[in-house]
Amino acid sequence: MDTAKQANHxxxxxxxxxxxxxxxxxxxxxxxxxxxxxxxxxxxxxxVLVRFGATVTEKVNRAALxxxxxxxxxDLDGVLESAPSLTAVYLRLDIFGDVERTSQSIEAEMRAQDxxxxxxxxxxxxxxxxCFDGPDLAETAKLVGLSERAAIxxxxxxxxxxxxxxxxxxxxxxxNLPERWNFPRLGGITPxxxxxxxxxxxxxxVIFANDTPTGWRHIGDTQFHDFKVDxxxxxxxRAGDLVQFAVVGRIEIDALAGxxxxxxxxxxxxLT
Amino acid sequence: MSxxxxxxxxxxxxxQDGGWSGTLASGLSRGGAADVRALTEIWALLGEQSxxxxxxxxxxxxTCDGPLRIALSGAKMAASLDGAALLWGAVHRMExxxxxxxGAALNGVYGYLGVGGGFDTPHFLGSASTHRASRLGHxxxxxxxxxxxxxxxAKRVGLALRETRQRVGPIRIVATAHTDLFGAExxxxxxxxxxxxxNQGNRQGVALECAxxxxxxxxxxxxxxxxxxxxxxxxxxxxxxxxxxxxxxxxGYPRIAAILPCDLPRVAQAVPGTSLRFTxxxxxxxxxxxxxxxxxxxxxxxxxxxxxxxPSQMNNLLSYQLISGAIAGDEx
Numbered sequence: 273m274d275t276a277k278q279a280n281h282x283x284x285x286x287x288x289x290x291x292x293x294x295x296x297x298x299x300x301x302x303x304x305x306x307x308x309x310x311x312x313x314x315x316x317x318x319x320v321l322v323r324f325g326a327t328v329t330e331k332v333n334r335a336a337l338x339x340x341x342x343x344x345x346x347d348l349d350g351v352l353e354s355a356p357s358l359t360a361v362y363l364r365l366d367i368f369g370d371v372e373r374t375s376q377s378i379e380a381e382m383r384a385q386d387x388x389x390x391x392x393x394x395x396x397x398x399x400x401x402x403c404f405d406g407p408d409l410a411e412t413a414k415l416v417g418l419s420e421r422a423a424i425x426x427x428x429x430x431x432x433x434x435x436x437x438x439x440x441x442x443x444x445x446x447x448n449l450p451e452r453w454n455f456p457r458l459g460g461i462t463p464x465x466x467x468x469x470x471x472x473x474x475x476x477x478v479i480f481a482n483d484t485p486t487g488w489r490h491i492g493d494t495q496f497h498d499f500k501v502d503x504x505x506x507x508x509x510r511a512g513d514l515v516q517f518a519v520v521g522r523i524e525i526d527a528l529a530g531x532x533x534x535x536x537x538x539x540x541x542x543l544t
Numbered sequence: 545m546s547x548x549x550x551x552x553x554x555x556x557x558x559x560q561d562g563g564w565s566g567t568l569a570s571g572l573s574r575g576g577a578a579d580v581r582a583l584t585e586i587w588a589l590l591g592e593q594s595x596x597x598x599x600x601x602x603x604x605x606x607t608c609d610g611p612l613r614i615a616l617s618g619a620k621m622a623a624s625l626d627g628a629a630l631l632w633g634a635v636h637r638m639e640x641x642x643x644x645x646x647g648a649a650l651n652g653v654y655g656y657l658g659v660g661g662g663f664d665t666p667h668f669l670g671s672a673s674t675h676r677a678s679r680l681g682h683x684x685x686x687x688x689x690x691x692x693x694x695x696x697x698a699k700r701v702g703l704a705l706r707e708t709r710q711r712v713g714p715i716r717i718v719a720t721a722h723t724d725l726f727g728a729e730x731x732x733x734x735x736x737x738x739x740x741x742x743n744q745g746n747r748q749g750v751a752l753e754c755a756x757x758x759x760x761x762x763x764x765x766x767x768x769x770x771x772x773x774x775x776x777x778x779x780x781x782x783x784x785x786x787x788x789x790x791x792x793x794x795x796g797y798p799r800i801a802a803i804l805p806c807d808l809p810r811v812a813q814a815v816p817g818t819s820l821r822f823t824x825x826x827x828x829x830x831x832x833x834x835x836x837x838x839x840x841x842x843x844x845x846x847x848x849x850x851x852x853x854x855p856s857q858m859n860n861l862l863s864y865q866l867i868s869g870a871i872a873g874d875e876x
Contacts, residue, residue, distance in 0.1 A: 315720050315802065316772070316775075316830075317827055317830040317834055321721060321770070328767055344569075352565065353569075357770045358769075358794075359769070362770035364772075367835065368835070368838075371831060437569065437571040437793075438571045438794030439571065439792050439793065439794055441675075443571050481678075482678075501668055506669075507570040511569070
């Protein structure tokens with residue numbers, strides 16, 4: 273249990289007032305002025321982006337998800353759609369309405385509360401069977417400085433969170449793993465990593481929605497389909513869901529491929 | 545209920561409509577027709593908003609098992625019914641047993657075929673659009689029997705879109721996520737530069753080749769954020785890339801600008817080798833242009849006019865048919 277707690281420990285959160293403002297000049301990007309987060313900027317003709325930080329941290333991501341959850345239920349006049357990413361929330365506006373007024377009401381919501389204050393942990397937790405025998409497991413363990421066994425244990429003892437969904441329908445970015453998992457993606461591209469594969473890089477894990485060429489390291493296989501069109505909930509995950517992996521063997525994981533719901537033996541419980 | 549029978553189909557004939565709204569948060573982009581203007585033209589011709597066939601590069605050969613209305617728009621393709629040339633940008637009647645041939649695109653990438661009653665193919669969350677990476681929708685293949693819904697406007701045939709002056713000149717762009725980071729000097733260069741639509745492109749996006757680089761130093765440290773169709777990404781190396789309907793929903797490349805939605809069809813329809821230039825307008829000007837375009841699209845239906853059978857046009861059409869095998873090569 274102690275190990276589990278340690279694995280779950282996260283470093284203290286970064287300053288929410290980020291000192292960085294990129295500014296382009298002949299010498300490249302420079303930090304020239306203080307930018308306060310959150311802030312709002314316009315994206316194209318019909319979008320605004322509310323940014324909560326310049327780097328992906330637990331606190332920044334949680335704030336973005338909390339704001340997304342709020343605007344998704346607040347039913348703001350003139351907002352057609354909201355989508356969170358790792359550090360920000362994109363909102364699409366109705367250009368037949370008063371775009372300036374809609375932007376002002378979004379900004380007012382943004383200022384109305386401190387989104388960096390942790391909210392109650394209502395949500396869901398998934399337990400997903402995974403066979404850790406991927407072709408990149410040995411090299412990954414070496415990168416994080418652990419034995420294969422210890423590397424697997426560190427993953428299964430960490431409750432990761434769905435930081436955002438993206439790239440492909442329903443595909444989760446899960447994080448964060450402890451800092452030693454903060455290794456870059458491969459320089460080359462692995463031509464084809466199969467759907468349902470568990471891959472790792474940059475302190476995050478992804479369960480691939482589709483067969484895909486990738487620079488992420490393939491460490492295991494689930495039979496979990498992020499997206500299945502004929503399921504009552506076609507997109508399995510919601511941003512903010514917790515995920516814990518459970519070790520199973522090759523024979524067991526192959527047998528789970530037959531699960532008609534496409535969840536590959538995973539269970540989902542509501543957190544109270 | 546009748547059906548369209550696919551005798552032969554090009555490699556990228558798909559069912560499309562207006563795409564999705566509200567799925568970005570789940571990782572599914574807007575999708576839908578690559579040329580939304582052409583889609584609304586088909587809808588105006590048919591007098592209904594239904595799913596259509598999008599034909600990238602080339603169409604196919606189709607028959608039907610009952611009388612049908614067919615509407616054609618988007619990139620012009622050599623089309624004929626039982627060998628007689630069909631006017632593009634128009635709605636026609638097709639009888640059971642007739643053979644509809646749609647050849648290669650002559651002046652763009654995406655041609656569209658709509659039918660009265662619409663294609664009755666699988667829907668997901670309110671859209672029949674085909675999104676290949678998600679295995680959504682339907683990729684049309686030879687042998688398909690595409691079910692068609694009930695046509696409530698069967699008499700609306702023999703109409704053509706009034707010739708509208710195609711907008712020429714630079715593609716209009718507006719500021720987006722990282723425009724400020726690039727700085728005034730780079731934005732000036734971007735608007736002065738000549739781009740070429742490269743060979744690399746599909747429904748996800750197209751690469752825009754240029755002799756100069758617009759790379760943002762330090763750009764790789766930008767966190768991945770939501771991206772949408774129309775965004776122009778500038779990777780550290782390689783050509784800027786304009787995102788289209790089936791783009792991914794998140795991306796970590798800096799984005800220099802967003803193409804105005806009503807100008808995006810011109811980029812989607814640009815064949816490899818086409819020269820493109822960009823000009824930045826304000827967001828307010830962009831909104832005004834969008835509203836004007838919506839108004840123009842809403843008026844398309846009323847603007848449809850009976851097909852004129854004047855001799856010069858007939859001759860022209862006949863000539864198209866006579867040299868149909870050779871025409872793709874002579875066009876531009």
